[in-house]
Amino acid sequence: MVDGAVPRFWREIPQRYNLIGNRCESCKTVYFPPMEACPKCRRKSLGKMKELKLSGKGEIVTYTIIHVGPENFENQTPYPIAIIKLKEGPHITAQIVDCDLKDVKIGKKVESTFRKIQQDGDIGAIYYGYKFKLTD
Amino acid sequence: MDNIGIISYGAYIPRLRIKTEDIARAWGKDPETISKGLNILEKTVPHCDQDVATISVEAARAAINRINIDPQDIGAIYVGSESHPYAVKPTGTIVGEAILATPILHVADYEFACKAGTAAIQTCMSLVKSDMIKYGMAIGADTSQAAPGDALEYAASAGGGAFIIGKENVIAEINDTCSYTTDTPDFWRREGRKYPAHGGRFTGTPAYFKHITNNANNLMEKMQTKPDDYNYAIFHQPNGKFPIRVAKMLGFSYDQIKQGLLCPYVGNTYSGATMIGLASVLDVAKPGERVFLTSYGSGAGSDAFDITITDQIKNIDKNKAPLLSDMIENKEYVDYTTYAKYRDLLILE
Amino acid sequence: MRDVAIIGVGITKFGELWDKSFRQLISEAGSKAILDSGVSGKDIDALYIGSMSAGRFVGQEHVGALVADASGFSHLHIPATRIEGACASGALAVRQGYLSIASGANDIVVVGGIEKMNDVGGTSATETLATAADQEWESFFGATFPGLYAMIAKRHMHEYGTTKEQLAQVAVKNHYNGSKNPNAQYRREIKLETVMNASPVAEPLGLFDCSPVSDGAASLILCAADKAKKYADKPIKIIGSGQGSDTLALHGRRDICTLDSTIHAAKMAYKNAKIKPGDVSLAEVHDCFTIAEICAIEDLGFVKKGEGGKAVEEKITTLDGRIPVNTSGGLKSKGHPVGATGVAQIVEIVEQLRGEAGDRQVKDVKIGLAHNVGGSGATCVVNIMEAM
Numbered sequence: 001m002v003d004g005a006v007p008r009f010w011r012e013i014p015q016r017y018n019l020i021g022n023r024c025e026s027c028k029t030v031y032f033p034p035m036e037a038c039p040k041c042r043r044k045s046l047g048k049m050k051e052l053k054l055s056g057k058g059e060i061v062t063y064t065i066i067h068v069g070p071e072n073f074e075n076q077t078p079y080p081i082a083i084i085k086l087k088e089g090p091h092i093t094a095q096i097v098d099c100d101l102k103d104v105k106i107g108k109k110v111e112s113t114f115r116k117i118q119q120d121g122d123i124g125a126i127y128y129g130y131k132f133k134l135t136d
Numbered sequence: 137m138d139n140i141g142i143i144s145y146g147a148y149i150p151r152l153r154i155k156t157e158d159i160a161r162a163w164g165k166d167p168e169t170i171s172k173g174l175n176i177l178e179k180t181v182p183h184c185d186q187d188v189a190t191i192s193v194e195a196a197r198a199a200i201n202r203i204n205i206d207p208q209d210i211g212a213i214y215v216g217s218e219s220h221p222y223a224v225k226p227t228g229t230i231v232g233e234a235i236l237a238t239p240i241l242h243v244a245d246y247e248f249a250c251k252a253g254t255a256a257i258q259t260c261m262s263l264v265k266s267d268m269i270k271y272g273m274a275i276g277a278d279t280s281q282a283a284p285g286d287a288l289e290y291a292a293s294a295g296g297g298a299f300i301i302g303k304e305n306v307i308a309e310i311n312d313t314c315s316y317t318t319d320t321p322d323f324w325r326r327e328g329r330k331y332p333a334h335g336g337r338f339t340g341t342p343a344y345f346k347h348i349t350n351n352a353n354n355l356m357e358k359m360q361t362k363p364d365d366y367n368y369a370i371f372h373q374p375n376g377k378f379p380i381r382v383a384k385m386l387g388f389s390y391d392q393i394k395q396g397l398l399c400p401y402v403g404n405t406y407s408g409a410t411m412i413g414l415a416s417v418l419d420v421a422k423p424g425e426r427v428f429l430t431s432y433g434s435g436a437g438s439d440a441f442d443i444t445i446t447d448q449i450k451n452i453d454k455n456k457a458p459l460l461s462d463m464i465e466n467k468e469y470v471d472y473t474t475y476a477k478y479r480d481l482l483i484l485e
Numbered sequence: 486m487r488d489v490a491i492i493g494v495g496i497t498k499f500g501e502l503w504d505k506s507f508r509q510l511i512s513e514a515g516s517k518a519i520l521d522s523g524v525s526g527k528d529i530d531a532l533y534i535g536s537m538s539a540g541r542f543v544g545q546e547h548v549g550a551l552v553a554d555a556s557g558f559s560h561l562h563i564p565a566t567r568i569e570g571a572c573a574s575g576a577l578a579v580r581q582g583y584l585s586i587a588s589g590a591n592d593i594v595v596v597g598g599i600e601k602m603n604d605v606g607g608t609s610a611t612e613t614l615a616t617a618a619d620q621e622w623e624s625f626f627g628a629t630f631p632g633l634y635a636m637i638a639k640r641h642m643h644e645y646g647t648t649k650e651q652l653a654q655v656a657v658k659n660h661y662n663g664s665k666n667p668n669a670q671y672r673r674e675i676k677l678e679t680v681m682n683a684s685p686v687a688e689p690l691g692l693f694d695c696s697p698v699s700d701g702a703a704s705l706i707l708c709a710a711d712k713a714k715k716y717a718d719k720p721i722k723i724i725g726s727g728q729g730s731d732t733l734a735l736h737g738r739r740d741i742c743t744l745d746s747t748i749h750a751a752k753m754a755y756k757n758a759k760i761k762p763g764d765v766s767l768a769e770v771h772d773c774f775t776i777a778e779i780c781a782i783e784d785l786g787f788v789k790k791g792e793g794g795k796a797v798e799e800k801i802t803t804l805d806g807r808i809p810v811n812t813s814g815g816l817k818s819k820g821h822p823v824g825a826t827g828v829a830q831i832v833e834i835v836e837q838l839r840g841e842a843g844d845r846q847v848k849d850v851k852i853g854l855a856h857n858v859g860g861s862g863a864t865c866v867v868n869i870m871e872a873m
Contacts, residue, residue, distance in 0.1 A: 012621065017234045033622060053236075062643070062741055064635035066627065067685040070615065071608050073627045075184045075477060078685075081628050083636055083736045091736035093623045097185070098151050100468075106643050114193040114234055115185040116221075117626060126221055128189060128230060129626070 009127050016129030019054040019112060021090060030054070032090040056112030058086040058132070063096065063104050072118040080104045084132060095131045109135045140265050141306035141443070142299050143205075146198025146457050147415035148191050148277075149295035149402050152181040153467045154475045156290050162472040163285050170290060175376025179293035179403025181470060182279045184478050186294065188217045189227050191277045191408075193234040195298035198457030199273070200235055203305070207235050210300070211269025212242035214259050216252020216276045216407045217296075218325070218332075220245055231275065242269070249323060250372055251433030252276055252407040253297065258313055258439060260301035271302040278406035283331035284481050291375050293403025297411030307449040308418060308427070311442040312359055316351035323434035334434075343436050344374065348382050351438035352430045359442050363387040367425040370396035370413040372432035374404050388428075395420060396429075401464050416460040423447045486587040488710035488724075490873060492717035493522020494832040499701035499820030500670040507543045507601040508555035514702035514825075515556045515597055522706035523716040529706075530591035532558060532565040535578030535598040536824035539567075541613040543601050552597060571617035572773060573859030574598065575703070575827020576866035580726050582707045583868070592709050598828030599702040610698045614823070617860035619734035631695055631774060633735045633861040635687035638776035641742045642689065644791065647779065649689045651794035653680035655775040656693050656817055658803055663814020665844035670699050670820030694775040699820035703829035713873065719839045724852070725758025725869035727751060735861045742791075744862035747784035751856070754867040755786075758852075762786030765808060765869070766850040767837060769830035771858040772815040778802075781856055782810060785867070804847060812837060812845045827857035831868060838872045 012033070014020040021032035025048040026041040032054060038045035063082035066073075073079070080096040082104065096104050097115065110132040117129040155178045157167030171177055182191070192215050200207060215227040228243035242263070246252040253276015260272030277296025282288035301310075322343035325332040335343075348371060356362065363369070369388045371379040376399045383393045396413035405412060410431040417427055427443040458466075476482055495517025497510050505513070511534070519526065532553050540546045553565035570577040575598030582596040602610050615624045618633055641647045657677050663669040675693065683691035713720035729749030732738055739745055755761065762785060770785065772778035779793035787808050788796040796802060802810035813819045813833035816826060834853035836842045855868045 008621075013233055018236060061736075062636040062640035064632050064639055064690075065685070065688040066629055066632050066635075067687060068611075068629065068631070069627065070612060070624070070629055076627075079627065081626070081632055081636075083741065093619075093626055093628050093734065093736045095185075095627050097183070106639070114197070115190050116187055117185070126187075126189075127625075128193075128234075131185065131626075 006125055009125070016117070017114065019056055019130060021052050021054050022049045023052045024048060025050050030088040030090055032086065032092060054086055054088050058084040058092070058110055060104065060106055060108045060110060061085050061091065062106060065101055082132070084110055096134065097131045098133045103134060111135045139303055139306055139309060140261055140301065141309040143271065143302040143305055143307060144199045144203040144300045144452060145298065145415050145418050146195045146202065147295070147297040147412045147460055147463070148194035148198065149180045149405070149412065149463045150182045150186050151466055151468055152183055153178045153469050154181050154472065155469065158472050159290055174290055175400050176290055176403060177400050179291060180295055180405070181475055181478060182294040187221045187279055188219055188277045188296070189221050189230045191279065191294060191296040192227055192231045192275045192298065195275060195277065195296045196231050196235050196273060199298045199300050201456040202452045202454060205271065207237045208240070209270045210237040210241065210273050212260060212263050212272040213237065214244055214246055214256035214274055216246035216248065216256045217278050218247055218249055218252065218406055219279045219281060248437060249433035249435050250374070250406045250409055251431040251437055251439055253411045254431040254439035257299055257301065258315070261310060261313065264301050264303060271300050274299050274301060276407035276411040278408050280404070280406040281331055281479070288332070288334065291399070291404040293405050295402060295405035295412050296408040297415045299411070305448050305451070306446055307452055309444045309446055311444055312355065313439060313441045314351065314355050314358060315437060315439045316347050316354065317437035318347070320436035322436055339434070343434065344372070344378055344432050345382055345385065347436050347438040348372065348430050348432050349385055351440045352386050355440040355442060361442070365426060366392060366428040368395055368417045368421065368427045369393050370410055370417060370427070370429040372430070373397060373399035373409050373413065376400040398460065398464070412460060419454060419459045419461065421445045421449065423449055487589060488722055489583050489586045490708055490710040490713035490720040490722045491705050491831070491835050491870065492708045492713050492720050493518045493524070493706035494704070494835050495521060496668055496703040496829055496832045497701050498668045499699045499822055501603050502700040503603070505700065507539065507545070507599065508551070510601060510700060510702040511552050511597050511599040512556045514599070514704040515595060518595065518704035518706050524593055524706060526558065527561060528593050529558065529561070529563060529595050531563050531585060531594045533578040533582040533594060533596045534565070534567045535574035535576070535827055536567055537569060537571055537574045537600060538613050538616065542610070543604055552599070570864040571859035572771070572823050573827055573857045573864040573866050574824040575829065576855065576857030576868060577827065577864070579705065579828060579831060579868060580728055580866050583723055583726050586707055586709050592712060594707050595704060596707060596828060597702060597704040598825035600822035600824040601700050602698045602822060603700050607698065623734050629687060631690055632687040634774040634776055635690045636735065637741055637780065637861070638689050641776060641779065644742060645794065647794035649681065650677070651798050652689065652694055652775040652779065653677055654797045655772060655778045656680045658797070659772060659811050659815040659817040662804060662812050662845060663818025666814045666819060669814045669818050670697060671818045690774055690776070696773050696816035696821040699822040701820055701822035701825045701829070703825045703832050705828060705831060710873065720873045721835045721838050721870050722873045723868055724871045725754035725760070727753025727757065727867045729753070729865045731863050733860065733863045738862070742780060744780055744784050744858065744865060746862050746865035747781060747856065747858065747867070750865040750867040751785050754869050758869045760852060760869065764852055765854045766852050767809040767812060767847050768854040768856060769813060769833050770810055770856040772811055772817050773821060773858070775817070777858065778810065778815065785854065785856060804845065809847045812842065812847060827866065830855040830857060831870070834870050838870060
C-alpha cells in the first residue's frame with residue numbers, strides 16, 4: 001500500500017487542473033481555492049457560493065528564483081516561483097516556466113499551463129497542476 | 137462515408153531542444169556524418185515537469201480553443217503513446233478532467249508503437265459514424281525514450297497532436313481509411329525495461345517500407361487515386377530520410393511531403409509523429425486541397441487516410457492555439473548533460 | 486487581570502548539540518530557570534511548552550507530558566500543555582502561561598521552548614520547517630520557506646527601494662552582537678562582502694541572509710507580580726502582551742510587505758502596556774531571514790513603512806543605536822531552534838533589563854519588547870517587559 005496522501009490530492013483536481021474557485025453571489029468577490037463561506041459577507045453568503053472556473057490569466061506581483069529546492073524539485077533548480085494576481089482577483093503561488101530566469105519581472109503578464117507538479121517517488125501517484133508562462 | 141472528419145485539431149511540442157551534433161559528440165561520433173545521415177538537425181526534449189499527460193492536455197486544449205463546442209459533448213477520448221506516465225492508469229482520464237469532458241465519456245489508452253494515435257482516430261471515426269457519440273478526441277503523444285548511445289537516441293523526441301472527430305462543421309473530411317497489419321518484430325520494448333530494442337536494418341524494408349507502401353497502395357486503389365491527386369502527403373518519420381524515400385517509392389514528390397515533414401527539426405515524436413505532421417498541414421491547407429496520410433507503428437502496422445479539406449477550415453480560429461511553425465521557432469537549447477538530467481539517464485540513489 | 490512577572494530565566498547553548506537530546510535540553514533550561522527564580526518544584530502550578538514539530542524532528546508527540554516527565558514533575562501531576570504556532574510556538578507558550586496567571590488560574594508556572602532539529606538530516610529539517618507554510622497551496626507547488634521570505638524581499642525592494650546591501654547589514658549587525666553572546670550558535674563577526682557574495686538560496690536571499698537549523702531550549706518562571714519579590718531580587722514585569730493571526734499563505738495577505746499579524750499583536754501589547762513604540766528601549770525581533778527584521782521594525786512602529794532598510798543602514802538598530810534590535814545576535818547568529826526562540830528572546834530582554842547582559846549590555850534600558858512570528862506571518866506574539 002502506498003502511504004502518500006492520495007485522497008487529499010485527488011480532491012483538489014478541479015482546482016489544480018482547471019483553476020476552479022468560487023464566487024460569493026452576495027458581494028461578487030472571487031476566491032481561489034474555493035471558500036466555504038465569504039469572509040466579507042459571512043453568514044449571508046452561506047449557500048450563495050457559486051463555483052467559477054478562473055481564466056488563468058494574471059500578473060506577477062512578486063517572485064524569487066529558488067536555488068535550494070525541496071527534495072521533489074531538486075532536478076529543476078534554479079526555478080522561478082511567483083505570487084500571481086489572477087484577473088478575477090485572487091492571488092496564487094506557482095512556478096513560472098518556459099522562459100529565461102532573467103525575463104521574470106514584477107508586473108509581467110502570465111497565463112496558466114498544465115504541468116507535472118510532483119510525484120510520490122517511483123511507486124506513488126503523479127500530481128499534475130498549474131504553472132504559469134509569460135505572455136508578454 | 138458520410139461527412140465524417142476532423143472538426144478541430146491541436147498540437148504541442150516542448151520548448152527545449154538538443155542538437156544532433158551535441159548527442160554525437162557525447163558518444164564520440166562525427167556530428168556532421170550523423171546529422172546528415174539521418175537528416176535530423178535537432179530534436180525536442182521534455183522538461184522534467186512534462187510528460188505524455190501534460191503534452192496531451194496541451195494538444196487537446198489547443199484543439200478545443202480553436203472551435204466553440206461544449207467539452208461535455210466529447211463522448212470519447214483515446215490517447216495513444218508508448219510512454220504513458222503510468223503503465224496502468226490511463227492518460228485519457230487525466231486529459232478528460234483537464235478539458236472538463238468527464239464524467240460521461242468513453243476512455244481508453246492505446247499502444248501500437250508510433251501509430252497508436254492514428255488508431256485512435258479510426259476508433260473515434262467509428263463511434264461518430266455509428267452515432268454512439270457526438271464528438272471523439274484522438275490523441276497521439278510521446279516522450280519516447282531511447283537507450284543512451286543507441287542510434288535511436290538522435291531521433292527519440294517529445295510531442296503530440298489531438299484531433300476532434302465529428303460530423304458537424306468538419307474542416308477536413310476523412311474520405312476513407314484503411315490499415316495493414318502483420319506480426320513483425322522490428323522494434324519493441326519488453327515489460328519492465330526502460331528502453332526499446334530493435335532489429336537494426338530489419339526495421340527498414342520488411343517493416344517500415346513494406347507496411348507503408350502496401351497500405352498506401354491499397355488505399356489509393358480503393359479510392360481510385362494517384363499520388364498526383366494529392367496536395368500533401370504525410371508519412372511516418374522515424375528519421376528525416378525514410379519518409380523521403382518511401383514518398384519516392386510511391387510516386388509522391390518532396391514538395392508534397394515538405395509541409396508535413398517535421399522530423400529534421402523536432403525528431404521522431406513516435407505516436408505524435410504523423411499527428412503533428414497532419415497538424416502542420418492543417419495549419420496552412422486551403423479548402424479543396426487533398427491530403428494523404430500514412431502512419432507506421434512497429435510490431436507492425438500502418439493506418440492510411442484520404443482527407444479533403446473543406447470550406448469550413450476558414451471558419452475555425454487557427455490562431456487561438458500555437459501553429460507548428462511557431463512552436464518550432466520557440467526553442468531553448470540544452471547540452472547533453474542537462475538532457476541526461478531531464479531524461480533521467482543519470483542514476484540517482 | 487493581575488500583573489505577571491518573570492522571576493527566573495534559563496537557556497542552553499544553541500547550535501549543533503550532538504551530545505544533547507530533546508529531554509536533556511529542556512531539563513537543562515528548566516532547571517536553570519528554577520534555580521534562577523528561587524522557587525522550589527512543588528511551587529509550580531503548571532507547565533507550558535512551545536515546540537513546533539517534535540513529531541517530525543524527534544518522532545515524538547505528547548510533548549507536554551514528556552517535558553513534565555523529563556523535568557521531574559510527573560509525580561506532582563501538574564497540568565502540562567504543549568502549544569504550537571510554527572516558529573511562534575515559544576512566545577505563544579509564554580503568552581498562555583502569562584494569561585493563566587493574569588486570569589488567576591495559576592500563581593507560578595514554568596514556560597519552556599525547545600527544538601531539537603539536528604537529529605534528522607538537513608533536507609528533512611527544511612521540509613519540516615516548510616510545514617509552517619501553506620502545504621496545499623504554497624509548498625506543494627515548489628515554494629520553500631526561504632522562497633516565501635525572498636518574495637517579500639523582492640516586493641519590498643520593488644516598492645521601497647530596499648537594497649540587498651541593507652539586508653546584508655542586518656546579518657552583519659546580528660553577528661556582531663552574537664559574537665558577544667556566549668550561548669550563541671555563531672560567535673564570529675562577519676563581513677558585508679561575505680553576506681553579499683554568499684551562495685544564493687532564493688534570490689535575493691543568500692546563505693547568510695537565513696537563520697540556521699539549531700538545537701536549543703530556553704525557559705522562564707512566571708509568577709503573579711504581587712508575589713514576585715518573595716522570590717526574585719529583580720523581577721521583570723510583563724506590562725503588555727498581544728497576539729495576532731493572518732492568512733496562512735503569503736499570497737492571501739493584504740500587503741505582501743507587511744505582517745498585519747505583527748501590527749495587530751503590537752497594537753494589543755502597546756495598548757495593554759499603555760506605551761507607544763517610541764518608548765521601547767530595545768527589542769528582540771524575529772529575524773528568521775534578514776528581510777524579516779526590516780519588516781519587523783517597520784510593523785512594530787519603530788520606523789515608517791518602507792524605511793526599515795534605511796534604518797539599518799543608518800545604524801539606528803545597532804547596540805548603541807536609537808533602538809537596539811537583536812542584541813542577543815537574533816535568530817541569525819544566536820540560532821533558531823524553532824520552539825525555543827520565542828522564549829529565548831524574552832530571556833535576552835530579561836537579562837538586559839536586569840543589567841546582566843555582559844558585553845552586550847545596552848545602557849539605560851527601561852522597556853524591552855520581544856516579537857515572535859510563525860511561518861511567513863500567519864501568527865505573531867508580542868510581549869513587552871519592564872523592570873519592577
